[in-house]
Amino acid sequence: MDQDNRAFNQCVRCGTCRTFCPVFLENGWESANTRGRMIIIKELCSGRLEADRGVKDSLNTCTTCGLCTENCPAGISPPEIIERARGMLVALGLTTSELEDLDRKIVQSGNTFGEKSDRLSWLTDRSLIREKADYVYFVGCIYSYRYQETAKRTFSILSRFGATLLPGEQCCGSPLLRTGFDARRVLEENTRQIREIGASTVITGCAGCYTTLKNSYGNQFQVLSVPEFLSEHLSQIDLKPLDITVTYHDPCHLGRHNRVYEQPRQVIRAICRLVEMKTSRGAARCCGGGGGVRAGYKDLSLQMARRRLEDVPDGVDYIVTSCPLCIRNLRDGGGGERVIDLVDLVGMAMG
Numbered sequence: 001m002d003q004d005n006r007a008f009n010q011c012v013r014c015g016t017c018r019t020f021c022p023v024f025l026e027n028g029w030e031s032a033n034t035r036g037r038m039i040i041i042k043e044l045c046s047g048r049l050e051a052d053r054g055v056k057d058s059l060n061t062c063t064t065c066g067l068c069t070e071n072c073p074a075g076i077s078p079p080e081i082i083e084r085a086r087g088m089l090v091a092l093g094l095t096t097s098e099l100e101d102l103d104r105k106i107v108q109s110g111n112t113f114g115e116k117s118d119r120l121s122w123l124t125d126r127s128l129i130r131e132k133a134d135y136v137y138f139v140g141c142i143y144s145y146r147y148q149e150t151a152k153r154t155f156s157i158l159s160r161f162g163a164t165l166l167p168g169e170q171c172c173g174s175p176l177l178r179t180g181f182d183a184r185r186v187l188e189e190n191t192r193q194i195r196e197i198g199a200s201t202v203i204t205g206c207a208g209c210y211t212t213l214k215n216s217y218g219n220q221f222q223v224l225s226v227p228e229f230l231s232e233h234l235s236q237i238d239l240k241p242l243d244i245t246v247t248y249h250d251p252c253h254l255g256r257h258n259r260v261y262e263q264p265r266q267v268i269r270a271i272c273r274l275v276e277m278k279t280s281r282g283a284a285r286c287c288g289g290g291g292g293v294r295a296g297y298k299d300l301s302l303q304m305a306r307r308r309l310e311d312v313p314d315g316v317d318y319i320v321t322s323c324p325l326c327i328r329n330l331r332d333g334g335g336g337e338r339v340i341d342l343v344d345l346v347g348m349a350m351g
Helices: 002-010 022-027 034-046 053-060 067-071 078-091 097-109 141-145 148-161 174-179 184-197 207-215 226-232 262-269 298-309 324-338 342-350
Strands: 135-138 201-204 222-225 245-249 318-321 339-341
Touching: 002 034, 022 298, 034 053, 034 078, 053 078, 067 078, 078 174, 097 174, 135 148, 135 184, 141 148, 141 324, 148 226, 148 342, 174 207, 201 207, 201 226, 207 222, 207 324, 222 226, 226 262, 226 342, 245 262, 262 342, 298 324, 318 324, 318 342, 324 339, 339 342
Parallel strands: 135 201, 201 222, 245 318, 318 339
Antiparallel strands: none
């Protein structure tokens, strides 16, 4: 934890992060904001503090949204430190039952839901799976099992450009990495399949999959989000303008973590009117679903979703985003069916 010790010394305890931390805005406890977590981790590392339930709740309620990093005057990235601290807790056997259950589901079934059914049950024509291809569409757990129509629609578009699928896709590993568990097995299995196909580019519509494939797979292939791919190929997709108005929610791991801001907006503007939310791009409020928080603290997660929905402009027809976890949390938080995927908007424009 030497690099973390340097970060602790850089942190001047100024409290700027208190203004932005979405968890702190909900419960107001010092231990639930970035500054409090940094102090707790420092005390844990020094041996002056034991990891009781309060400590575990403090560290495991961070959504890793990156708003603190975006606004830190010292240039520190607390989510990275928090993820490593969570790994330390897991190694000591000091995690929560909810996160242990999430780990067990992924290890046993290869997906976050513990589903035993075929991950590709949404695909009606198996002949579309090519043995060799330059592009691979990495579907992700939520699209594979919960938003299958969006997965089908996405692959329908990408397959026109020669994309294939991993026949035995596993969870990308993001939930494990965010919560401090060992993700090597799923990372290695997905990598093996991508190599066998010979793909140079992996495309994904999930922000969590995107940041993981891009930053945790060793730079073995190019990684594109679906919004990036669509914006590059707009001239090759027949889109009919729609007389509707939408707003766009920036997923934390697509936006702040990887700076993908303009591409989804280019796609939206090619279809309809876009009105920005009260906070957007680097300042966008978190939906509350990431970092394992929805899995371990669902009520808190939905509180953050409800607060995010307060940023929605009046009179919009749809709330568009590019992350299935954001869709799930914002829908459950009160957004309902008005919350849609960017690909679903594209599907409307394609007729």
